[in-house]
Amino acid sequence: xxxxxxxxxxxxxxxxxxxxxxxxxxxxxxxxxxxxxxxxxxxxxxxxxxxxxxxxxxxxxxxxxxxxxxxxxxxxxxxxxxxxxxxxxxxxxxxxxxxxxxxxxxxxxxxxxxxxxxxxxxxxxxxxxxxxxxxxxxxxxxxxxxxxxxxxxxxxxxxxxxxxxxxxxxxxxxxxxxxxxxxxxxxxxxxxxxxxxxxxxxxxxxxxxxxxxxxxxxxxxxxxxxxxxxxxxxxxxxxxxxxxxxxxxxxxxxxxxxxxxxxxxxxxxxxxxxxxxxxxxxxxxxxxxxxxxxxxxxxxxxxxxxxxxxxxxxxxxxxxxxxxxxxxxxxxxxxxxxxxxxxxxxxxxxxxxxxxxxxxxxxxx
Amino acid sequence: xxxxxxxxxxxxxxxxxxxxxxxxxxxxxxxxxxxxxxxxxxxxxxxxxxxxxxxxxxxxxxxxxxxxxxxxxxxxxxxxxxxxxxxxxxxxxxxxxxxxxxxxxxxxxxxxxxxxxxxxxxxxxxxxxxxxxxxxxxxxxxxxxxxxxxxxxxxxxxxxxxxxxxxxxxxxxxxxxxxxxxxxxxxxxxxxxxxxxxxxxxxxxxxxxxxxxxxxxxxxxxxxxxxxxxxxxxxxxxxxxxxxxxxxxxxxxxxxxxxxxxxxxxxxxxxxxxxxxxxxxxxxxxxxxxxxxxxxxxxxxxxxxxxxxxxxxxxxxxxxxxxxxxxxxxxxxxxxxxxxxxxxxxxxxxxxxxxxxxxxxxxxx
Numbered sequence: 261x262x263x264x265x266x267x268x269x270x271x272x273x274x275x276x277x278x279x280x281x282x283x284x285x286x287x288x289x290x291x292x293x294x295x296x297x298x299x300x301x302x303x304x305x306x307x308x309x310x311x312x313x314x315x316x317x318x319x320x321x322x323x324x325x326x327x328x329x330x331x332x333x334x335x336x337x338x339x340x341x342x343x344x345x346x347x348x349x350x351x352x353x354x355x356x357x358x359x360x361x362x363x364x365x366x367x368x369x370x371x372x373x374x375x376x377x378x379x380x381x382x383x384x385x386x387x388x389x390x391x392x393x394x395x396x397x398x399x400x401x402x403x404x405x406x407x408x409x410x411x412x413x414x415x416x417x418x419x420x421x422x423x424x425x426x427x428x429x430x431x432x433x434x435x436x437x438x439x440x441x442x443x444x445x446x447x448x449x450x451x452x453x454x455x456x457x458x459x460x461x462x463x464x465x466x467x468x469x470x471x472x473x474x475x476x477x478x479x480x481x482x483x484x485x486x487x488x489x490x491x492x493x494x495x496x497x498x499x500x501x502x503x504x505x506x507x508x509x510x511x512x513x514x515x516x517x518x519x520x521x522x523x524x525x526x527x528x529x530x531x532x533x534x535x536x537x538x539x540x541x542x543x544x545x546x547x548x549x550x551x552x553x554x555x556x557x558x559x560x561x562x563x564x565x566x567x568x569x570x571x572x573x574x575x576x577x578x579x580x581x582x583x584x585x586x587x588x589x590x591x592x593x594x595x596x597x598x599x600x601x602x603x604x605x606x607x608x609x610x611x612x613x614x615x616x617x618x619x620x621x622x623x624x625x
Numbered sequence: 626x627x628x629x630x631x632x633x634x635x636x637x638x639x640x641x642x643x644x645x646x647x648x649x650x651x652x653x654x655x656x657x658x659x660x661x662x663x664x665x666x667x668x669x670x671x672x673x674x675x676x677x678x679x680x681x682x683x684x685x686x687x688x689x690x691x692x693x694x695x696x697x698x699x700x701x702x703x704x705x706x707x708x709x710x711x712x713x714x715x716x717x718x719x720x721x722x723x724x725x726x727x728x729x730x731x732x733x734x735x736x737x738x739x740x741x742x743x744x745x746x747x748x749x750x751x752x753x754x755x756x757x758x759x760x761x762x763x764x765x766x767x768x769x770x771x772x773x774x775x776x777x778x779x780x781x782x783x784x785x786x787x788x789x790x791x792x793x794x795x796x797x798x799x800x801x802x803x804x805x806x807x808x809x810x811x812x813x814x815x816x817x818x819x820x821x822x823x824x825x826x827x828x829x830x831x832x833x834x835x836x837x838x839x840x841x842x843x844x845x846x847x848x849x850x851x852x853x854x855x856x857x858x859x860x861x862x863x864x865x866x867x868x869x870x871x872x873x874x875x876x877x878x879x880x881x882x883x884x885x886x887x888x889x890x891x892x893x894x895x896x897x898x899x900x901x902x903x904x905x906x907x908x909x910x911x912x913x914x915x916x917x918x919x920x921x922x923x924x925x926x927x928x929x930x931x932x933x934x935x936x937x938x939x940x941x942x943x944x945x946x947x948x949x950x951x952x953x954x955x956x957x958x959x960x961x962x963x964x965x966x967x968x969x970x971x972x973x974x975x976x977x978x979x980x981x982x983x984x985x986x987x988x989x990x
Contacts, residue, residue, distance in 0.1 A: 346971075349971075352826075353826070360962075360965050360967045361968060363968060401825060404822075404825060415792075416794065417793050419790040421790065421791060421792055425784040425785070426784060426796065427786055428805075429796050429797040429798055434792070434794040435793075435825060456769045457719035457721060460766060460769060461718070464716060464717055479768070479770070555725065599724075602718065603726060603728060606714075606718060
């Protein structure tokens with residue numbers, strides 16, 4: 261059933277090793293434990309070398325025979341068992357569904373394995389940390405959103421899918437992009453944008469054909485499925501990835517999360533973050549150059565607060581081009597939306613802005 | 626360029642008639658005006674005969690030579706002109722983009738045509754009412770979301786798209802489903818669900834193949850594109866449409882909006898609502914039958930408030946099966962999620978719940 265037998269076997273044996281280890285300790289009369297890396301801000305570090313957020317060295321031992329530990333211990337092992345079954349049957353499930361599947365009373369007791377989804381969510385994260393397998397590899401999927409178009413043919417669940425023949429809709433990017441296979445890739449780069457409406461416009465213009473690229477959008481933050489897809493297109497297909505957002509702190513943060521990873525998902529950065537992602541705009545200079553001044557939208561307090569937070573991020577604060585950009589935004593006290601380009605003509609982005617940016621290679625890193 | 630020349634010509638002539646009418650009145654020295662149906666709750670009525678929410682008879686005249694009217698008059702005419710250009714060039718744009726395209730200073734004055742997107746949004750709605758063309762027909766698109774799978778082949782923007790060969794992602798449903806052509810439809814019904822995660826599971830099970838149906842999901846409320854697609858699949862392909870949501874007031878409202886239309890979009894009900902849509906569950910009886918009691922989630926205040934609102938809707942309050950259903954929910958004071966079925970096995974919905982529902986035809990109307 262599973263698309264990649266070798267990977268499947270490797271994942272299953274990792275999960276079985278975990279169980280066997282515990283079993284052996286019990287047989288030897290020992291108190292079994294799991295070593296779990298500590299999550300949370302205190303143990304999240306920005307690795308200059310890797311260019312991504314990572315977890316630090318701090319770990320904790322979680323014992324079976326410890327009243328304070330046993331619940332989490334059992335939940336983590338139960339998720340491992342569930343995940344092994346998912347992988348073996350080649351089925352996927354959502355975090356919410358994991359909760360329902362785990363919700364049962366331990367025979368002979370009145371104790372439920374889990375009472376609340378926060379417990380199963382944490383257990384899944386713990387298992388990711390212990391095994392070094394991502395949620396997706398454990399067959400537990402995240403939210404789905406977004407679409408893609410471009411001259412690329414992929415294979416997914418035995419279907420051959422041509423991203424160049426998706427009409428006005430595009431291919432709906434699945435929650436897991438781990439197992440799709442790239443069959444033919446005719447593109448020079450990837451363009452990720454934060455707005456589905458911009459994607460619609462570029463797709464209608466067949467911008468992906470004119471510029472020989474792949475266009476991807478969700479709405480707002482990129483899903484895990486999209487982030488992994490961007491990473492795979494870069495790593496496996498050598499396609500540079502450019503990020504296109506509004507000129508505002510929220511857009512900058514979308515770029516930040518794609519490139520460096522996020523604090524909440526620091527343990528998954530290696531599988532999701534893309535330090536080589538480049539910011540294509542909007543930039544402060546574009547406002548002048550493309551005469552967008554009349555479309556400045558004055559900051560609300562919440563925008564300025566967010567900007568100040570982002571300015572302080574470790575991965576930005578020694579980066580001169582970015583600190584300058586933040587400074588310009590602070591001085592303007594205003595944001596500009598990508599949509600403002602439509603005031604210059606509906607196809608202005610396809611015919612002018614994007615070709616110029618790509619030709620001049622004016623990106624922020 | 627446009628996919629359907631006849632429709633295109635008809636739409637353009639409707640918009641041109643509007644402009645010519647105004648022009649003639651000016652030539653005759655008259656004060657031109659537009660007749661605009663009144664929007665808002667006071668003029669929204671439930672039509673028992675049609676089974677949908679519609680606008681009442683109330684209209685107002687909007688004069689050019691009236692200080693209080695002129696701004697809106699000009700904005701409506703400007704949107705008509707913009708829309709005519711969009712249709713002629715076969716391009717589409719979003720509401721946000723309409724705002725940017727309309728934002729300009731009237732030559733020789735210091736007056737801007739629009740200051741704020743709420744003005745252009747209203748002007749678009751007015752134009753829909755005046756011309757009887759939907760936003761989509763005016764080439765002004767709404768948000769995009771959702772995916773579809775099934776044994777159906779469509780044509781869209783010269784691409785042939787097979788919904789049966791979309792892997793794990795599905796075809797991303799575009800913001801406008803007005804112009805897609807159904808080439809081959811091998812399905813007995815359509816299943817719309819409110820949750821993308823449920824869709825993922827059904828798609829992985831190839832439920833659409835096993836049950837011979839089309840599966841569609843967004844996340845939460847159905848987009849305009851989805852609602853129009855459901856309507857077209859029913860009207861043009863004679864496919865019954867079944868709605869699948871959680872057992873909670875929010876799920877019931879998703880059904881209500883698809884079936885009867887919504888107050889805000891009452892003027893577009895004829896093009897969006899589907900009075901023949903049927904509710905497949907979850908229903909109170911399912912909780913007993915499928916032993917979902919342990920998965921009841923106690924109502925919060927906000928849930929009960931919402932339930933009471935829905936109970937009072939004119940289109941529900943004389944409907945006995947529904948009032949009984951509301952009564953059962955009120956008595957339980959609790960909701961149940963579709964996800965709870967996964968506690969019975971990952972493929973329980975595909976293999977048991979859905980086949981039983983369809984066989985027994987136990988729907989709520």
